[in-house]
Amino acid sequence: MITLNNKKPVNIYDPAYDKLFENLQGNILKGHGRNFTSHIFLRFEENKKDKVKKWIASFANEITSCKKQIKENLAFKRDRTSGDTFIGFYISALGYSFLENFNSSEKETDFFGSMKDANISDIKPSDWESGFREDIHAMILVADDNLMLLREKEISIRKEMNGKCKIVKIENGNVIRNEDGAGVEHFGYADGISQPLFFSDEIQELETKYKDVKINFSSFFPLSQVLVEDPFLKNEEAFGSYLVFRKLEQDVDGFKAKEEKIASIVGRKTDDEKEEIGAIIVGRFEDGTPHILSHEEGIIDNLSNNFLHKNSSNGKCLFLNHIQATNQRDEASREMIMARRGIPYGIFPGEGREVGLLFMSFQSDIKKQFEATQIQANHxxxxxxxxxxxxxxxxxxxxKKGKEINVENFVKLRGGEYFFAPSIPYLKNV
Structure with a gap:
């Protein structure tokens, strides 16, 4: 009997989990790892429910399962063989209402609802980008390392949906890497460092990396951190996960200008001194070195996540610190940890070029994880x-005591939605 409250990491070779991996969509327990993505937002066509369901059942055969993703990941580690185009399919509360003939408000225990109704101090939905302001029933994620193959698959999917779904918006993502090959966001900071791990091979790699260091944190999380039973399918081995998608525009020029202004006011003149201004705001230097551990980047090797905020006694200011605001590294914050699977959009900042992050997170409870994190960040x-x-x-x-400076928000919500990543059997039998 599979339990989501497992007390030790999951062994990918354990046959007891084989069916779970086969039924579960990929990208939840482990990131898909592709460099390019296409996020296709859909609204199902009215009065064509049967055609929509038939198309979904057929399209389910193209979705990348967790099992396939694990196999492709092992092949990549073995001989650098690239996997197939990754495909995921996610349904909103309105989408389930369309498919299952119920009012979404009647299914509060099974589905949380819409991001448009969330009480987390977001800008009002009427100010979101067009497309996101509309009703969204589903999102398809297409990802590949080959941009041409991704575009070909996107075109193919759009043809399949013709007459059944309306495309209300498409967002494209692209990985950005620094000179060391690490993935970064547009402000220039290493991203995705503190992630929950579920598999024993990942934990073993971590333990090997820190073999001579006393670990101050645990990256192992039970499956219950992100998985729940599929609410619309009575199957003991069919699970899914709640997904948050947010398009976040980044004001890179504004962030860097504020960094320069603060540096000027407080008398920081060298590049390293100016760099620390951003590190105080973010909580890390651009290479990932936590400010709580060092005043400079790059001198703490392999310790980018090995610290506890509560043990800080070195006088560093933690107010306005992004990584503390989102993960205080106490038991309460641990319950809020999400599996983040976001990707930047836009190639580089500049006049007339919008850049930012396509934020995605998987969790077992949107209210207790994503929304609680957002409320804490606001606080x-x-x-x-x-x-x-x-x-x-x-x-x-x-x-610089006694000095004040104007505050701007350097990240602006452009829109988004809450979804559920259903089990593959549900989609095949919808």
Whole structure:
């Protein structure tokens, strides 16, 4: 009998989990790892429910299962063989209402609802981008390392959906890497460092990496952190996960200008001194070195996640610190940890070029994980994802007592939605 509250990491070779992996969509327990993505947002056509269901049942055969993803990951580790185009399929509360003939408000226990109704200090949906303001029933994720193959698959899918679904929006993502090959977001900071791990091989790699270090944290999480039983399918081995998607526009020029202004006011003149201004705001230097461990980047090798905020006694300011606001590394914050699967969009910042992050997170409870994290970020006045910010902040954190500076939000929500990643058997039998 499979339990989601497993007390030790899952062995990918354990046959007891084979059916779970086969029924579960990929990208939930492990990121898909592709460099390019296409996010296709759909609204099912009215009065064509039977055609929509028939198309979904057929399309389910193209979805990448967790089992297939594990096999492809092992092949890549063995001989660098690239996997097939990754495909995921996610349904919103409105989408389930369309397919299952119920009012979404009647299924509160099974599905959380729409991001448009969330009480997390977001800008009002009427100010979102067109497309996101509309009703969205589903999202398809297409990902590949080969951009041409991705576009070919996207075109093929659009032809399949013709007459059954309306495409309300398409968002494209692309991985950005620094000179060391690490994935970064547009502000230039290494991204995706603190992630929950579920598999024993990942935990073993981590333990080998830290073999001579006393570990201050645990990256192992039970499956219950992100998985729930599929609410619309009575099958003991069919699970899914709640998905949050948010398009977050980043004001790179504004962030860097504020960094420069604060540096000027507090007397930071060298590049390294200016770099620490951003590290205080983010909580890490651009290479991932936590500010709580060092005043400089790059001197703490292989320790990018080995710290506890509560053990800080070195006088560093944690107010406005993004990584503390989203993960205080206590038991309460541990319950809020999500599996983040976001990807940047836009190639580089510049006049007329919008850039940002296509944020995606999987969790077992949107309210207790994503929304609780967002509310905490608002409480801590996080300049990166906080929405409810003061007009001014003091510069005590930067060593200049009594000085204040205007506050801007350098990340703007452009739209998004809540989804559920259903089990593959549900989709095949919809």
């Amino acid at each position: 801590y006045k996080d300049l990166i994802i906080g929405q409810n910010l003061p007009q001014k902040m003091n510069l005590d954190c930067f060593g």
